Amino acid sequence: MPRTSTKAPAPAGRIASDYRLEDQVGFLLRRAYQRASSNLVDRIGSSDLTAPQYATLARLYERGALSQNLLGRLVAMEPANIRDVVLRLKKRRLVATRRDPTDKRLILIDLTAAGTALVEQLIPIEIACTATTLAPLKANERKQLYDLLGRLADG
Amino acid sequence: MPRTSTKAPAPAGRIASDYRLEDQVGFLLRRAYQRASSNLVDRIGSSDLTAPQYATLARLYERGALSQNLLGRLVAMEPANIRDVVLRLKKRRLVATRRDPTDKRLILIDLTAAGTALVEQLIPIEIACTATTLAPLKANERKQLYDLLGRLADG
DNA sequence: TCGATATCGTTATGATCATAACAATATCGG
């Protein structure tokens, strides 16, 4: 009786024996993000800021005072999540909050002087960190990656 | 006195006025992963499985019984985290655990019949989901993305 | 053999994440 295949039998797969988790974008993206996030924490961890917290401060630095809701959208966080991040940053006096006088629903978030100083200190570090994460890629590959990721994220 | 720039002044940036959060890989990767994960949950959410839970089942399907620790490494999860995932899957009778007879430290994780049936049902769905996530890209771009992400994740 | 070292699983803590339900406020259309 001829063998159906010259390959060794798959360890466990019965039906989808050609399936590989590594071929799924989501899995690759998750691991790549883990790496990037780990690189960032290694560098800015002494400030006790997480990646989302840093992103929040950086966005405020770029745009100035923002409502909590808009801030959340600009850092890709749900209302319930940006709320917690703002609370932690507020507890550390890196941001301050006030009510919008014209729209009583809104909470405006401001960088404090301490928050501004910290972002200005961390921004060059994160730029270097991005370079570290991208180190395995050549310049043209980095540009390509940005293009591809941007199109994926925007759907 | 000549204007130093014809551009409008940056909204709030004082020092790093040319910095943009969008230029940081970590931020792009996080958003792309959010999109991919959301696509997956939209499709397999009816099974009440999360992306990491699915990845865990898929890995067991590929490799057969694994120790909890090795399983965690193969799905990129810390020991404390894979433990919780295994507990949830075990509560739903999708996996079963037993002790390794030769190494009393190890807990071996097996797919149950129900778990196997569920993975086999979900694998084609996730393959379709990957296609959805990659829809904005052309075939050669997808291949390039995989190559770039793989090199990023592996450092 | 036996003690130093390494690995595995557990526990605890704190920070993201997504989702659903809800009250307060704004906005819009009739």
Next chain:
DNA sequence: CCGATATTGTTATGATCATAACGATATCGA
């Protein structure tokens, strides 16, 4: 003007995540 609708922020629940510290078991070298 005013009621339907939309937006903002909050609360609650449950699932990731990373990290550190710890006992139990294996392994390795003297």
